[in-house]
Amino acid sequence: MDEILRIENLKKIFIKKNIFRTKTVTIKAVDDISFSLKKGEVFVLAGESGSGKSTIAKLILKSIQADSGKIIFENEEIRDEKKSLEKIRMNCQMIHQDPYDSINPRMNIADIVSEPLEIHKNGNKDDRKKRVNEVLHEVKLEPVDDILKKYPHMLSGGQKQRVVLARALALRPKIIIADEPVSMLDVSIRAEMLELMHELQKRYQISFVYITHDLATARHFGQRIGILYLGKIVEIGAIDEILLKPKHPYTQALIDAISEPNPENLNKEKKIRINDPLDIDVYSGCRFRARCPYAIEKCKTEPILENIEKDHFVACYVNLD
């Protein structure tokens, strides 16, 4: 499979004042992140809140500036010049978790879905109308003629997220970055929305960066996964390999958090995999050290990602088995 996107050594630091505005705090939101996305592949970025998932998405789309690192799309580095930025913004679309973030409540659905086509001067008025009809059918928002005239407040949460998907698909992007696309939806309609995305991804061979903290849906949808912890990838590789044979205690803890208790193990004590955080500098040594029940002296030195199996890399000195 050919590679479509490559992220190389991406870094972004935020400097914030603490709540009393007495001290500045440095947040290494994205710290030397590298991964690649193949054509037609779903790459999952997973991690808890604050691990840097959304910042990576913004850096890929160049909506914020990286401190260093490269974004390479179809073997060409994206530079801060108009032509290059247009290339990534046309070919890579974003779906946010909150549909209200991306749709204007004062526009009707026809205008919302047509807007990216207009911004990128795609086709004439009739072409655009045709494309809007087509994508609304694709996301199963029917009857299309009725939907076109409606305003966002007249639609349900699930329908609104389908509008967001239609808008993202309008330009026939090669990549979609979906940032927790179903987390704001009612549980009952999440599976339907994921199924639709999966169907369209397969039909059009769209590559996805699927950002989530939900490993169960990640496994259903993705082929490869990167586990993020405080701005660092701690484990990366083929999704079955990582989720069935996790080697990093943080990955194991994320899996434990979603696992159904096994009836055969009910009498056995459940292993506690995360400690209360110690008050240590998280940026010195392994970042998970402050919460890791397996931490050893060596963890004061930052571990690097090492290849331990075919398509399985882990940054940890402790080998979980």
Ligand SMILES: Nc1ncnc2c1ncn2[C@@H]1O[C@H](COP(=O)(O)OP(=O)(O)OP(=O)(O)O)[C@@H](O)[C@H]1O
């Ligand atoms: N504009 C900003 N200014 C200062 N700090 C920021 C900014 N954006 C993000 N951060 C910080 O960077 C870190 C990573 O944030 P980010 O939103 O990328 O995490 P996330 O994994 O996407 O979390 P969530 O799932 O809650 O969206 C957090 O500590 C956050 O507070």
